[in-house]
Amino acid sequence: MVENRPLLNILAHVVLILGVAIVAFPIYVAFIASTHGPTDFLSGLIPLGPGHNIVPTYKTMLTNGMASAGMPPLWLQMGNSLIMALSISIGKIAISIISAFAIVYFRFPGRSVAFWLIFVTLMMPVEVRILPTYKVVADLGMLNTYAGLTIPLIASATATFLFRQVFLTIPDELMEAARIDGAGPMKFFWDILLPMSRNNIAALFVILFIYGWNQYLWPLVVTTDTSHYTIVMGIKRMADVTDAQPQWNYIMATAILAMLPPVLVVIFMQKLFVKGLIETEK
Amino acid sequence: MKRTLFRQRALAYLLIAPQLAVTAIFFLWPTGQAIVQSFQQEDAFGLHTSWVGLANYRALFSDPTYIQALGVTVVFTVAVTLSALVVALLLALAVDRLVRSATVYTTLLVWPYAVAPAVVGVLWWFLFNPTIGPLPYVLEQMGYQWDHSLHGTDAMILVVIAAAWPQVSYNFLFFVAGLQSIPASMREAAAIDGAGPAKRFFTITLPLLSPTTFFLAVVNLVYAMFNTFPVIHATTQGGPAGATDILVFKVYQDGFVALNLGSSAAQSVVLLVIVIALTAIQFGWMERRVQY
Numbered sequence: 001m002v003e004n005r006p007l008l009n010i011l012a013h014v015v016l017i018l019g020v021a022i023v024a025f026p027i028y029v030a031f032i033a034s035t036h037g038p039t040d041f042l043s044g045l046i047p048l049g050p051g052h053n054i055v056p057t058y059k060t061m062l063t064n065g066m067a068s069a070g071m072p073p074l075w076l077q078m079g080n081s082l083i084m085a086l087s088i089s090i091g092k093i094a095i096s097i098i099s100a101f102a103i104v105y106f107r108f109p110g111r112s113v114a115f116w117l118i119f120v121t122l123m124m125p126v127e128v129r130i131l132p133t134y135k136v137v138a139d140l141g142m143l144n145t146y147a148g149l150t151i152p153l154i155a156s157a158t159a160t161f162l163f164r165q166v167f168l169t170i171p172d173e174l175m176e177a178a179r180i181d182g183a184g185p186m187k188f189f190w191d192i193l194l195p196m197s198r199n200n201i202a203a204l205f206v207i208l209f210i211y212g213w214n215q216y217l218w219p220l221v222v223t224t225d226t227s228h229y230t231i232v233m234g235i236k237r238m239a240d241v242t243d244a245q246p247q248w249n250y251i252m253a254t255a256i257l258a259m260l261p262p263v264l265v266v267i268f269m270q271k272l273f274v275k276g277l278i279e280t281e282k
Numbered sequence: 283m284k285r286t287l288f289r290q291r292a293l294a295y296l297l298i299a300p301q302l303a304v305t306a307i308f309f310l311w312p313t314g315q316a317i318v319q320s321f322q323q324e325d326a327f328g329l330h331t332s333w334v335g336l337a338n339y340r341a342l343f344s345d346p347t348y349i350q351a352l353g354v355t356v357v358f359t360v361a362v363t364l365s366a367l368v369v370a371l372l373l374a375l376a377v378d379r380l381v382r383s384a385t386v387y388t389t390l391l392v393w394p395y396a397v398a399p400a401v402v403g404v405l406w407w408f409l410f411n412p413t414i415g416p417l418p419y420v421l422e423q424m425g426y427q428w429d430h431s432l433h434g435t436d437a438m439i440l441v442v443i444a445a446a447w448p449q450v451s452y453n454f455l456f457f458v459a460g461l462q463s464i465p466a467s468m469r470e471a472a473a474i475d476g477a478g479p480a481k482r483f484f485t486i487t488l489p490l491l492s493p494t495t496f497f498l499a500v501v502n503l504v505y506a507m508f509n510t511f512p513v514i515h516a517t518t519q520g521g522p523a524g525a526t527d528i529l530v531f532k533v534y535q536d537g538f539v540a541l542n543l544g545s546s547a548a549q550s551v552v553l554l555v556i557v558i559a560l561t562a563i564q565f566g567w568m569e570r571r572v573q574y
Contacts, residue, residue: 008479012376013383019373020390023447026405029416033408048416099301106294107287114298121309123561125508127530128553131537131546132312132319152308155301172285185288214398216512221538232398236516248408255401262396270389274455277395281456281501 027259034058034253053249061253071238074257077231080149081213082261084230087150088212089205096159097197101189103160104167105175122157126218134221144225153218158280159204166197203276206269210262231258313554319547338548347524348532348549355507355528358442362506363499366446370453371495375483377454378461388458395451399444400512406444407517410436430518434525437518441526444517445510453498460494461487500564507556529553 029048036051065071102108103115126133133152142148170193178188219233229237235254238246266273288294323334342348373391377384394402410430412418418428430437464487472482511530514520520527520535527535533553537546 005479009379012379015372015376016380016383016387016391019369019376020387023391023394023451026402026409026447029409030405095300095304098297102294102297105284105288106291106297107289108291108294111294114302117305117310118301121305123554123557124309124313125557127508127511128533128557129309129312129316129550130534131543131550132315133308134538135315136308136312151304155304155309160301168284175284176286179286185290185293210396214396214400216398216400216515217534220515232400232512235404236400248414251404252408255404258401259397262398263393266393266396267389270392273392277452277455278459281497 027256030252030255033248034250034256036249038247038249040249057249057253058257061250061257066238066247066250071234072226072229074231074234074254076227077229077234078257078261080228081230081232081258083146084149084215084219085209085212085261087146088153088215089208091150091154092156092159092208093201093204095154096156097163097194097201098189100160100163100167101193104164105185105188118155118157118160120157121155126153130217130221137222143222144228146228148222149219149228149230150212153212153215159208162200162204162279163197166200167193170196199272199275200279203272203279205276206265206272207276207280209265213262313550316547316550316554319543320551322547323544334544338544342545342548342552345545347527350524351527351529351532354438354524354526358438358445358510358526358528359503359506361438361442362445362449362510363502365442366449366453366502367495367498369446370450370498371457371491373450373454374457374461375487377458388455391454392451394448397448398512399448399510400516402448403441403444403513403516406440406447410440431522434522437522437526441510441513441518445506445513449502449505453502456494456498457491460491464490497564500560504557504560504564507560508553 035054037053061074063073065073137148219230238251320338322331324331377387409415409417412429421428430440514531518526520531533549536542
């Protein structure tokens with residue numbers, strides 16, 4: 001701070017409190033709505049104080065889901081989301097770290113071609129080529145499978161570049177020393193590279209977990225079977241019931257449960273989250 | 283570049299194979315398919331395809347709904363980017379002033395980034411619900427009849443707010459980092475010379491923040507153009523009357539719902555060109571930054 005201006009400090013607090021309020025308001029209303037019974041919304045306005053129906057609402061959603069909307073129980077959908085988030089984050093990290101290892105530490109024909117092939121995927125977000133990608137997955141018989149949900153998303157130019165960057169900063173002497181001591185490439189990878197990139201892996205994992213959990217379009221097109229629904233896409237199917245007034249208490253309970261895991265990850269691993277965010281955008 | 287390299291070729295290929303396989307099967311092949319299909323037309327029964335040259339593109343750019351979607355996308359993208367940047371900068375400046383409470387505020391402001399865009403959409407859809415939502419109630423007291431299922435502008439405001447909301451957290455973090463990297467001595471020198479806070483902001487802070495701002499602008503444009511599909515799909519579905527029909531939503535809608543392969547493929551290619559341009563700008567800027 002350059003000089004002490006109490007008025008500006010107060011203004012800063014006001015701006016921030018307002019910001020926090022805007023950020024928290026939708027979540028507060030969603031949570032309040034999820035604590036009410038289904039009839040509480042008929043009176044005209046969302047109640048702004050907590051209701052008494054919190055236990056039945058969450059219990060119904062977690063164990064039964066909403067049969068009328070074709071919604072399987074939420075524990076199952078959260079399980080699917082967890083499988084998806086973990087497979088995507090671990091898969092991306094695994095295949096990216098070994099390809100970065102190959103690109104940085106090996107001499108082989110086609111190395112720069114491989115590097116460029118990985119690079120151009122940055123310019124092909126799945127939203128842009130959704131129909132032909134769906135066709136490939138359908139032709140391979142991967143619709144309604146966990147493989148179909150995850151494998152098409154695990155190529156990652158960003159992660160490969162991140163690990164390449166990390167490896168480039170590791171001193172050459174380490175590799176030379178390892179070679180003199182008779183260590184082969186894989187031993188060097190396991191005993192030196194992997195431990196040295198532990199922090200980067202953790203930071204990347206936090207970012208990718210959120211990315212995987214929050215996927216929407218891809219599960220929407222590759223899952224038609226309710227047993228493979230993820231919670232983030234399931235919430236939409238629930239709000240879609242056109243012939244009836246949406247059951248807001250159930251929908252909002254689903255919204256709260258859908259955001260809880262990634263939000264908790266960010267709050268409890270804030271340092272890693274910030275590190276990951278900044279590293280992946282370099 | 284490393285001084286010495288391993289020479290086990292077979293192992294190198296084995297290591298890079300999984301990444302390349304996924305890239306080839308699920309990225310390059312479908313993209314190639316989209317490009318090829320954009321020059322083809324399928325007959326009504328899907329039995330026969332023929333080459334039609336640029337007919338799909340001509341049809342696309344003479345289709346009023348596509349022209350409308352282009353305009354909607356521009357308005358939406360610019361509105362999301364601007365509002366997310368301005369709000370985030372304001373919050374970052376406030377946090378930068380405060381020493382003791384900065385970390386608490388930061389924690390309270392970053393977590394929306396973790397909320398899925400689809401969930402964010404549903405939340406604001408609920409808050410703006412014309413019959414039971416609290417926000418239309420407040421607006422009604424002020425004499426405004428909010429109804430996003432009838433009024434295009436209302437629908438646009440709704441999706442812009444929903445799309446910008448999680449992005450504010452992201453921009454905020456980068457602005458805070460950017461502000462911290464501005465040497466305090468510069469602002470102190472200006473203060474000694476008698477420049478007030480407003481003058482210091484416009485003559486020192488804002489110019490020195492411009493690399494961060496530019497980087498964030500590109501990232502936000504990419505986000506608003508390509509990652510906001512869930513926001514639209516979970517709320518307005520492009521309506522009313524195409525008022526929120528952005529390009530990534532249209533390419534999905536025309537492909538999966540209307541099953542218009544040729545048009546959808548041509549739309550994919552147009553989007554591809556936009557991504558390539560934005561990526562080029564982003565990397566061009568990074569190259570420049572490295573030289574500083």
